Amino acid sequence: xxxxxxxxxxxxxxxxxxxxxxxxxxxxxxxxxxxxxxxxxxxxxxxxxxxxxxxxxxxxxxxxxxxxxxxxxxxxxxxxxxxxxxxxxxxxxxxxxxxxxxxxxxxxxxxxxxxxxxxxxxxxxxxxxxxxxxxxxxxxxxxxxxxxxxxxxxxxxxxxxxxxxxxxxxxxxxxxxxxxxxxxxxxxxxxxxxxxxxxxxxxxxxxxxxxxxxxxxxxxxxxxxxxxxxxxxxxxxxxxxxxxxxxxxxxxxxxxxxxxx
Ligand code: ADP
Ligand code: MG
Numbered sequence: 001x002x003x004x005x006x007x008x009x010x011x012x013x014x015x016x017x018x019x020x021x022x023x024x025x026x027x028x029x030x031x032x033x034x035x036x037x038x039x040x041x042x043x044x045x046x047x048x049x050x051x052x053x054x055x056x057x058x059x060x061x062x063x064x065x066x067x068x069x070x071x072x073x074x075x076x077x078x079x080x081x082x083x084x085x086x087x088x089x090x091x092x093x094x095x096x097x098x099x100x101x102x103x104x105x106x107x108x109x110x111x112x113x114x115x116x117x118x119x120x121x122x123x124x125x126x127x128x129x130x131x132x133x134x135x136x137x138x139x140x141x142x143x144x145x146x147x148x149x150x151x152x153x154x155x156x157x158x159x160x161x162x163x164x165x166x167x168x169x170x171x172x173x174x175x176x177x178x179x180x181x182x183x184x185x186x187x188x189x190x191x192x193x194x195x196x197x198x199x200x201x202x203x204x205x206x207x208x209x210x211x212x213x214x215x216x217x218x219x220x221x222x223x224x225x226x227x228x229x230x231x232x233x234x235x236x237x238x239x240x241x242x243x244x245x246x247x248x249x250x251x252x253x254x255x256x257x258x259x260x261x
Contacts, residue, residue: 002115002116002118002119002120002121003119003120003121003141003142003251004111004115004120004121004123004139004140004141004142005120005121005122005123005140005141005142005143005144005178005247006123006125006136006137006139006140006142006143006144007019007020007122007123007124007125007143007144007145007146008125008133008136008137008143008144008145008160008164009125009127009145009146009147009156009157009160010127010128010129010133010156010159010160011127011148011156012127013148014146014147014148014183014184015146015148015183015184015212015218016124016125016127016146017040017044017045017048017124018048018183018218019144019146019181019183019212019240020036020045020122020123020124021036021045021048021049021079022229022236022237022240023122023240023243023244023247024036024079024081024120024122025079025080025081025229025240026229026237026240026241026243026244026245027081027119027120027244027247027248028079028080028081029080029229029241029244030244030245030248032119032120032248033082033117033118033119033120034080034081034082034118034119034120034121034122035074035081035082035083035084035111035114035117035118035120035121035122036049036081036082036083036084036121036122036123036124037060037083037084037107037111037121037122037123037124037136038060038083038084038085038086038124039060039086039090039107039123039124039125039126039132039133039135039136040086040090040124040125040126040127040132041086041087041088041089041090041091041093041126042086042088042126043085043086043087043088043090045083045086045124046059046083046085046086046087049075049077049078049079049081049083050077050078051075051077051083051085053085053086053087053088054087054088056085056087058072058073059073059084059085059086059087059089059090060073060084060085060086060090060107061086061087061089061090061092061093062089063084063106063107063110064090064093064097064106064107064110064135065093065096065097065106066106069113070084070110070111070113070114071113071114073085074114079229082118090132093131093132094130094131094132097131097135098131103131103134103135104131104134104135104138104167104171105135105138105171106135107123107135107136107138107139108135108138108139111139119251120251121139123136123139123140125137129159129160129163133163134163134167134171137163137164137167137171137172137175138167138171138172138175139172140172140175141174141175141176142175142176142177142178143164143175143176143177143178144178144179144180144181144208145157145160145177145179145180145181145205146180146181146183147180147181147182147183147196147199147207148183148184149182149183149184149185149186149191149192149193149195149196149211150184150195154195154198154199154202154203157199157203157205158203161177161203161205164177177205178206178208178257179205179206179207179208179257179259180196180199180200180205180206180207180208181207181208181211181212181243182196182207182211182212183211183212184212184214185211185212185213185214186213186214187211187213192211196211200260206257206259206260207259207260208243208246208247208257208258208259209242209243209246209258209259209260210239210242210243210246211239211260212236212239212240212243213235213236213239214236215234215235215236217234217236217237218236229241246258
């Protein structure tokens with residue numbers, strides 16, 4: 001059975017893309033077959049996996065509009081994950097999809113054609129709650145919310161949770177909110193911990209283990225288009241490996257997801 005996980009938060013810069021790229025690479029290292037989906041017109045996931053969005057002829061945009069078969073658009077990557085890439089064309093998909101019936105189901109329908117080839121599909125949602133994110137949440141079985149542990153970082157979480165509830169009521173009754181992942185976490189400060197426990201209490205959100213520490217390697221990796229997971233001693237990469245193991249034990253062996261109290 002294929003597990004489809006959406007990584008969503010309408011706030012930019014909370015490490016959605018980094019989480020999809022790193023978790024995907026870490027799962028692939030566990031011999032899990034992984035498809036990652038770039039739903040952001042900025043194409044940051046596509047770029048960070050070694051493909052220049054400006055050089056691509058076809059992308060998820062054409063798939064959502066029914067103009068290309070998904071299998072013809074998929075790309076291999078050096079991280080051993082398969083990529084459904086995005087280009088700036090996707091910025092126009094929002095408006096084009098809005099005129100179509102069943103617009104929230106376009107990704108779900110496309111993924112159904114290739115899902116059996118993968119154990120896990122990770123969906124990188126854009127920083128908005130528009131029709132692209134609705135497509136991601138409608139296609140997914142589960143959703144995880146990366147939360148940056150800073151003051152005010154939780155503004156908008158309520159709105160995101162309301163959108164998830166609406167998707168559960170309307171397009172995807174099976175969608176499960178798995179919880180938050182603490183990103184850009186600074187364990188040396190009590191501040192990070194306080195913000196995190198405040199948010200998880202207030203919204204009744206479990207927080208998946210472990211938190212992902214802030215490390216300079218990540219910024220370097222996304223700027224150069226090379227995988228952050230290659231640094232074996234990198235604390236951030238190790239945290240994503242632990243998160244991948246946590247999720248895979250849950251998916252594969254049915255163990256409960258490890259969360260902080
Ligand atoms: P989003 O997809 O939510 O907009 P990104 O994954 O693009 O967020 O991350 C935003 C920025 O933060 C990027 O420059 C990325 O390299 C950086 N970043 C992400 N995770 C970390 C981390 N653990 N430590 C340091 N920088 C990080
Ligand atoms: Mg992103």
